[in-house]
Amino acid sequence: MTDKEYAKEIVQTIYTQLGSSRFTTMTGAKLSYNINNKNQPVLQCKLPADIKIRNNINLVLITYNIGLDLYEYTFINTRKDTENQIIKQINDVYAEDLIPLFEQETGLYCYL
Numbered sequence: 001m002t003d004k005e006y007a008k009e010i011v012q013t014i015y016t017q018l019g020s021s022r023f024t025t026m027t028g029a030k031l032s033y034n035i036n037n038k039n040q041p042v043l044q045c046k047l048p049a050d051i052k053i054r055n056n057i058n059l060v061l062i063t064y065n066i067g068l069d070l071y072e073y074t075f076i077n078t079r080k081d082t083e084n085q086i087i088k089q090i091n092d093v094y095a096e097d098l099i100p101l102f103e104q105e106t107g108l109y110c111y112l
Helices: 003-018 021-027 095-106
Strands: 030-035 041-046 059-065 070-076 086-093
Touching (some): 003 041, 003 059, 070 095
């Protein structure tokens, strides 16, 4: 299995843990993925500009740390100047905390 195939599989698991299609329906997020410079899979959630989101967050990165089997959240406002784009970063997130932390930081619900 190549790195890209493995990353796609991990990102699909993250998407399932967030609630799959219910998550994208409720948040309006456009999803993509990549592999960061540490060779870790990253799910990118680009949030719509036409809804009110806490701290004007418009991009959420969820990185899977393979060695620790934990996640890292990065909440970003890409509309700000380049120095202060990261609103908040949360390390060592367990799978069961993905939804509550997303809802807490963005103010958006992942499902009804």
